[in-house]
Every structure is written in structure tokens, then in C-alpha cells.
Amino acid sequence: MLKSILSALILYLSLPNYFFHYGLGPLAWIFAVPLFFALEDKGPFQRMVRGWLFGLFFFGLALSWLATYNVLAYGAFVLLWSLQPLFFSFLYSPRDKHRAGDLFLIPALWATAEFTYSQILNGFSWTIGHSQAFNVPAIQIANLFGSYGISFFIIFFNYALFRAMKDPRERRFHFTAAALSLLILFGYGFFSLLEQRNEPFLKNYLRIGIIQPNIRPQEIENPLAINQIIAKHLSLTEDSLPENPEMIIWPETTIPDDFLLQKPLREKVTQAAARANTYLLVGAALLRDGRDYNSAVLLDPNGNVADVYDKRFLVPFIEYSPGGKRVRDLQKFLKATSYDFLGGARAGILSLRQNRSAKEIIGAVTICSEDHYPSLFRQFSSRGTKFAVVMLNDSWSPRDEAMIIHAPGSILRAVENGLAVVRIANTGWSCFIDKYGRISPKNTLPLNSRGFIVRPVCLADRKTLYTRIGDIFAVLCLTFVIINYLLKIFQKKE
Numbered sequence: 349m350l351k352s353i354l355s356a357l358i359l360y361l362s363l364p365n366y367f368f369h370y371g372l373g374p375l376a377w378i379f380a381v382p383l384f385f386a387l388e389d390k391g392p393f394q395r396m397v398r399g400w401l402f403g404l405f406f407f408g409l410a411l412s413w414l415a416t417y418n419v420l421a422y423g424a425f426v427l428l429w430s431l432q433p434l435f436f437s438f439l440y441s442p443r444d445k446h447r448a449g450d451l452f453l454i455p456a457l458w459a460t461a462e463f464t465y466s467q468i469l470n471g472f473s474w475t476i477g478h479s480q481a482f483n484v485p486a487i488q489i490a491n492l493f494g495s496y497g498i499s500f501f502i503i504f505f506n507y508a509l510f511r512a513m514k515d516p517r518e519r520r521f522h523f524t525a526a527a528l529s530l531l532i533l534f535g536y537g538f539f540s541l542l543e544q545r546n547e548p549f550l551k552n553y554l555r556i557g558i559i560q561p562n563i564r565p566q567e568i569e570n571p572l573a574i575n576q577i578i579a580k581h582l583s584l585t586e587d588s589l590p591e592n593p594e595m596i597i598w599p600e601t602t603i604p605d606d607f608l609l610q611k612p613l614r615e616k617v618t619q620a621a622a623r624a625n626t627y628l629l630v631g632a633a634l635l636r637d638g639r640d641y642n643s644a645v646l647l648d649p650n651g652n653v654a655d656v657y658d659k660r661f662l663v664p665f666i667e668y669s670p671g672g673k674r675v676r677d678l679q680k681f682l683k684a685t686s687y688d689f690l691g692g693a694r695a696g697i698l699s700l701r702q703n704r705s706a707k708e709i710i711g712a713v714t715i716c717s718e719d720h721y722p723s724l725f726r727q728f729s730s731r732g733t734k735f736a737v738v739m740l741n742d743s744w745s746p747r748d749e750a751m752i753i754h755a756p757g758s759i760l761r762a763v764e765n766g767l768a769v770v771r772i773a774n775t776g777w778s779c780f781i782d783k784y785g786r787i788s789p790k791n792t793l794p795l796n797s798r799g800f801i802v803r804p805v806c807l808a809d810r811k812t813l814y815t816r817i818g819d820i821f822a823v824l825c826l827t828f829v830i831i832n833y834l835l836k837i838f839q840k841k842e
Contacts, residue, residue: 399437403430485537658692
């Protein structure tokens with residue numbers, strides 16, 4: 349049991365956490381060794397208990413920042429996500445006679461558990477590959493296999509170390525396998541980064557300005573403060589104009605009301621876009637047919653509404669209440685903050701004209717948790733989008749690591765599709781991410797600060813293999829696992 353808890357603690361520390369805000373990514377390469385010792389030579393029920401214990405402790409720690417905001421969502425997410433390692437542990441059954449086969453089977457089983465669970469969660473994907481988001485060479489493999497490929501390599505290395513420790517007679521074989529896995533992963537990563545030297549520098553780009561107003565939740569929830577909120581955004585927008593942005597973006601729901609229905613508010617915002625002579629993308633809570641939407645409104649350089657995107661993938665227990673009135677009543681009893689948004693019906697693909705060339709540019713916009721949907725970004729890239737925007741508001745969390753633990757999703761989506769991602773948050777972490785997942789300090793606004801940045805964003809010029817084939821690697825892992833267990837069943841019958 350203690351070994352399962354130790355694995356959970358090590359994996360927690362590898363991600364952005366309470367103690368180390370950017371996480372200790374290298375720890376992910378050893379986190380599963382204690383777990384494998386806990387599972388080895390145990391029956392199915394014992395393995396399930398140990399796997400579930402690992403999941404409860406890990407997700408209980410990793411999501412602890414959510415408990416202060418919505419205790420019902422916290423409990424539901426911890427219980428739901430802990431079923432993923434339970435599933436892995438239940439099927440974990442290496443065969444000692446097939447040492448090379450197990451080196452591939454166990455990582456394939458982990459990738460299968462992650463992929464299968466993402467399908468159950470309607471495409472939402474959270475993998476241990478997120479632990480390497482700030483390790484730029486290690487994540488380049490995602491442009492081939494997605495984040496499941498990174499998970500595969502991490503578990504491969506962990507399992508090879510475990511086998512080397514468990515069986516000294518096979519130590520050389522397994523250490524060699526572990527070293528080769530790192531050589532392949534990092535070799536591909538460094539090769540991908542060297543390849544950029546042959547690419548033209550800023551041949552096609554769009555100058556984008558991002559606004560981080562640093563507004564406290566109490567101010568957003570105060571209906572009398574809306575004019576002051578808009579004034580803060582307008583002031584920062586005005587300050588950014590000398591740097592000639594072609595598009596300016598405000599964070600998610602920075603206008604906590606439907607400003608389009610209120611003429612004084614609408615005029616303030618639309619006139620700002622017209623004065624700046626630039627596109628303005630605004631986060632707002634729009635009202636239609638008596639229902640609220642978490643929306644992004646695109647205003648053109650004349651101040652006209654060019655497009656509106658409503659968030660499609662809402663967070664249960666926070667942005668809507670699954671189960672209806674009874675769940676809402678329970679949330680009120682628990683004093684768990686939540687909203688009652690209605691989901692949108694289409695992808696956030698926007699069209700705008702560039703000031704310099706008058707050329708049409710297709711961009712993509714997502715809101716908050718939607719950067720954890722790889723298929724959504726694949727859809728964007730397949731349809732010719734040149735850059736992507738992630739608008740969010742994490743100001744409700746009192747802990748800084750909650751703002752950073754959200755960022756790996758945006759980083760991996762950038763690498764998977766070779767797509768620059770512009771991330772705009774109310775209090776941080778606002779930054780520009782290039783197609784290799786790199787974030788430089790000069791392209792970042794500090795947490796809990798007020799300011800703006802204007803930067804040229806490189807426009808995508810080609811599709812990655814992952815964009816073209818999607819999660820074929822994860823499907824192959826699933827197929828390999830199914831075939832392996834079918835063979836085991838037939839062998840037992842014989």
C-alpha cells in the first residue's frame with residue numbers, strides 16, 4: 349500500500365504543485381517503479397485496490413487546489429479519474445517468459461488506459477505526458493504520436509528500471525532498453541529543434557496583443573463593478589496600441605455580462621476596437637433565449653461583431669450541473685461555486701483580414717479547459733487554422749500552481765499540431781507558445797500582475813503527422829493490448 353502512495357507522491361511532485369510551481373518533471377521517469385513493485389505477483393483484486401489507492405492519492409493531491417473552490421467537483425473528479433489507474437492495475441499481468449514483449453505491453457496498457465478514459469470523458473485528455481511540458485526536447489514526439497506517445501516512453505523507461513531492479517540477471521538488458529528509449533525520444537526531440545534553423549524567420553506572422561487585467565473574483569462577481577472592469581481593459585488596450593497590434597485579446601468572461609444587449613457597454617467596447625483599428629476578441633457571458641453562454645466575441649476594426657463563439661465543452665459541476673436541480677441544490681448546500689451555462693454547437697474557427705497584406709487568416713479560439721481536447725485542435729489544424737487562442741480565467745484559485753498546471757494542455761496542443769498558441773488569462777499564466785512548445789520569459793506576463801504584451805505570432809505553414817493521422821498510435825496500443833489478452837485467454841484454455 350505504501351508503495352502505491354509513494355508513486356502517487358512522486359508523480360504529484362513531477363507536475364506543477366504546491367511546493368514547486370513548475371513541477372520537477374524528471375521525477376516522472378521514476379514515479380511508477382514503486383507502483384510496479386506494489387502490483388507485482390498480486391491477484392486482480394489486490395492490484396485493483398493498489399491502483400485505486402494510487403489514483404485517489406495522486407488525483408487528491410493534484411486537484412487539491414479545486415477543493416477550496418468547489419468541493420463537489422473536487423470529490424467527483426478525484427473519484428472519476430482514479431478509475432483510470434484502477435483499470436491499468438487490474439489488467440497489469442506481465443509474463444516473465446516474454447521480457448521484451450512486456451517492455452512494450454505495459455507502456456501500451458498505460459497509453460490504452462489514458463486513451464480509453466479520454467473517450468469516456470468525451471475527448472478530455474490528461475496524460476502523464478503533461479509532466480514533461482516544460483522539457484522541450486522530450487515533448488517533440490507529440491507531433492507524431494500525441495501526448496500518449498510521451499506517456500508510452502515514460503512508462504517504458506519506468507518499467508525497464510523496475511525489471512532491472514527486480515531481476516539482476518537481466519539488468520544489462522533492461523538498462524540498455526531504458527537507455528535506448530531515452531536516446532530515441534530525446535534524439536528525435538533535438539533533431540526537430542535543429543530543423544527549425546532551416547525555416548524562414550517570421551515569414552508569415554500576425555501581431556497579437558494580449559491583455560492581463562488581474563481582476564479579483566470578488567470584483568467580477570459584483571454587478572456594480574462592470575464599468576470599472578471594462579475601464580481597466582480599455583486602459584491596457586490603449587497602452588498597447590503604439591506597438592501596432594493587428595489583433596487584441598481579452599481573457600475569458602472579462603465582461604461578466606452580456607455587453608451586446610446593453611447599449612452603453614457595447615458602445616464602450618466597440619468604439620475601442622474602432623479607435624484601435626484592429627480586431628478585438630472579448631470574453632463575455634452572453635444571454636440568448638434565457639440561457640447564459642461562456643462566449644468569445646470577435647469585433648472587426650470597425651467595431652462590428654464579426655463572429656461569436658460559445659464554449660462547447662463545459663466543465664461539469666462548475667460550468668453546469670449534471671443531474672439538474674438536485675445537484676444544484678446540493679452544490680448550494682455545500683456552498684460550491686458553479687454556473688449554469690449552455691454549451692455551444694460549433695468549433696471556434698474565426699476569419700480575419702491582416703492589416704499588412706489584406707490576406708484572410710483563419711484562427712481558432714478555445715475557452716479554458718478546451719485546450720485539453722486534442723481532437724478539437726486537430727480539427728482546427730485540419731481545417732487550415734494558422735494559430736490558436738486559449739482564453740481563460742483562473743483567478744478563482746488562491747494557489748499559483750493551479751494557474752500553471754493548466755498550461756501543459758496548451759503546450760502539448762501546440763506541439764501536436766505545429767500550431768502557435770496564444771494563451772490569455774485574467775491573472776496569469778498569459779504567454780505566447782510557439783509550435784515547438786517553447787515559452788520564453790519575454791513572451792510571458794507574470795502571475796498575479798497587470799499588463800500587456802504585443803508579439804508577432806508565426807502562422808502555421810504545414811500539418812504535422814499527428815494532425816494527419818490523429819491518435820493512431822493510441823489505437824495501435826489498444827489493439828496490441830487486446831490481441832495480447834486474447835492470446836492469454838486462448839493459451840489458458842489449451
